[in-house]
Amino acid sequence: MKKIVIIGCGFGGLTLAKRLSKQKVEILLIDKNNYHTFQPLLYQVATGGLEAENIAYPVRKIFRNHKNVIFRMSEVFSVNEETNTLTTNIGEITYDYLVIATGTTNNFFNFEKVKDKILPLKTLIGAFNIRSFFMQNLERSLLAKNAEDQAEIINVAVIGGGPAGIEVAGAIAEMKKYVLPLDFPELDLSTMNIVLFEASDRLLAVMSDPASKHAYKYLKNMGITIKLSTPVKDYDGKHLILDDGSTFKTDTVIWTAGVKPVKLSGLKETHYHPGNRLKVDEFNRLSESKTIFAIGDVAAYVSPEHPKGLPMLAPVAIQQAKLLANNFKLMWAGKELVPFTYKNKGVMATIGRKRAVVDFPKWKFHGLFAWFIWMFIHIMSLIGFRNRVVTLINWSLSYFNYDKPLGIIIPLFKRND
Numbered sequence: 001m002k003k004i005v006i007i008g009c010g011f012g013g014l015t016l017a018k019r020l021s022k023q024k025v026e027i028l029l030i031d032k033n034n035y036h037t038f039q040p041l042l043y044q045v046a047t048g049g050l051e052a053e054n055i056a057y058p059v060r061k062i063f064r065n066h067k068n069v070i071f072r073m074s075e076v077f078s079v080n081e082e083t084n085t086l087t088t089n090i091g092e093i094t095y096d097y098l099v100i101a102t103g104t105t106n107n108f109f110n111f112e113k114v115k116d117k118i119l120p121l122k123t124l125i126g127a128f129n130i131r132s133f134f135m136q137n138l139e140r141s142l143l144a145k146n147a148e149d150q151a152e153i154i155n156v157a158v159i160g161g162g163p164a165g166i167e168v169a170g171a172i173a174e175m176k177k178y179v180l181p182l183d184f185p186e187l188d189l190s191t192m193n194i195v196l197f198e199a200s201d202r203l204l205a206v207m208s209d210p211a212s213k214h215a216y217k218y219l220k221n222m223g224i225t226i227k228l229s230t231p232v233k234d235y236d237g238k239h240l241i242l243d244d245g246s247t248f249k250t251d252t253v254i255w256t257a258g259v260k261p262v263k264l265s266g267l268k269e270t271h272y273h274p275g276n277r278l279k280v281d282e283f284n285r286l287s288e289s290k291t292i293f294a295i296g297d298v299a300a301y302v303s304p305e306h307p308k309g310l311p312m313l314a315p316v317a318i319q320q321a322k323l324l325a326n327n328f329k330l331m332w333a334g335k336e337l338v339p340f341t342y343k344n345k346g347v348m349a350t351i352g353r354k355r356a357v358v359d360f361p362k363w364k365f366h367g368l369f370a371w372f373i374w375m376f377i378h379i380m381s382l383i384g385f386r387n388r389v390v391t392l393i394n395w396s397l398s399y400f401n402y403d404k405p406l407g408i409i410i411p412l413f414k415r416n417d
């Protein structure tokens with residue numbers, strides 16, 4: 001049997017393995033974590049709306065009944081294209097076909113040197129960190145010597161005005177209004193400022209103008225200060241320093257401002273597109289390679305319409321995985337491969353517990369109905385019937401009682417200062 005090694009159990013890798021799991025091939029699925037993360041709902045874990053288990057699912061459980069799919073929890077370091085071998089932290093692994101679906105990692109830009117002082121929203125651990133750090137600071141703020149110190153401890157800066165940034169900012173604003181007054185009656189929450197910093201001149205750059213304007217209005221109405229055209233320059237653990245030299249005092253800096261592709265060593269530099277995504281052809285094959293493929297965020301399928309590659313979105317990874325699974329079957333049957341065409345399914349973002357903005361290719365809308373559509377699509381996309389039911393119950397309850405169920409502190413966060 002041919003051996004296909006898939007690196008990454010994200011949206012792309014998981015879909016591909018599922019689609020090939022009934023074929024007569026050996027599939028080795030590798031991920032450094034033993035679970036798949038539903039990244040669009042990380043902000044819910046970060047703000048106490050959902051449990052980690054609702055949005056992360058163990059890979060072994062998914063493939064229980066598929067004997068030809070083997071999972072290894074392992075980190076891949078490099079690829080040797082000459083010998084078809086991977087170097088990993090559990091030894092060397094060989095492949096007949098390799099599919100790279102490693103997604104992205106945080107890009108801290110000029111904040112690289114202070115990355116241990118800020119809170120990225122990219123992984124499950126990151127989401128836990130945000131929740132625990134935020135709750136810990138609320139407890140700590142009660143001991144502050146004066147109002148100024150207290151404000152610094154409970155102020156929140158969110159960096160990045162994309163979907164993740166506005167979603168986390170909106171959820172924190174709702175906590176401030178509805179949950180914290182109940183749980184911290186002795187705290188003066190009027191001193192707490194939630195500020196959203198965005199370097200460009202609009203929110204939701206990946207969405208339409210109306211979506212951007214509505215998101216702005218919703219966030220403003222929730223009491224969030226929005227700073228557009230405001231690049232952040234530095235952070236010393238207490239002061240966020242802006243490009244114009246002014247500062248914002250805060251202990252909590254949530255980073256949603258950028259990601260970069262995961263880069264494995266050993267691959268020829270000619271495989272990379274500027275920006276470090278792997279250049280792929282219409283069959284998701286790396287240029288000059290018959291055995292290595294890339295899908296999802298890590299892959300750059302460049303076309304005149306998308307000169308930088310397709311957007312980094314879950315539907316792109318899923319569509320590429322489905323097509324690649326089909327093309328593997330065609331390849332083994334000696335038939336002609338089918339080229340990839342991207343079907344834009346739209347983009348959406350939610351602001352708080354009752355509002356969303358939705359851009360479908362032919363229909364753009366916002367408000368409560370948009371939020372119902374957002375909720376339905378996200379619930380149906382979760383893995384596992386139990387997770388869908390628990391999430392629906394959680395969201396339905398918080399819709400009516402405005403409460404968030406989760407506020408326990410699990411100290412994971414390490415600060416170097």
Ligand SMILES: Cc1cc2nc3c(=O)[nH]c(=O)nc-3n(C[C@H](O)[C@H](O)[C@H](O)COP(=O)(O)OP(=O)(O)OC[C@H]3O[C@@H](n4cnc5c(N)ncnc54)[C@H](O)[C@@H]3O)c2cc1C
Nearest residue numbers: 008010011012031032039040076102103296297312313314
């Ligand atoms: C906070 C946030 C919110 C988002 N919201 C949305 C949204 O609303 N809608 C939307 O469409 N998209 C959203 N996205 C983007 C979406 O999550 C990605 O486009 C999608 O996950 C890409 O799928 P992928 O399979 O390429 O990679 P991923 O899903 O990122 O999976 C990559 C996998 O590879 C593993 N891996 C990486 N390196 C290695 C290694 N060296 N060895 C072993 N394993 C490795 C990782 O552990 C991970 O499991 C969001 C992303 C974030 C961070």
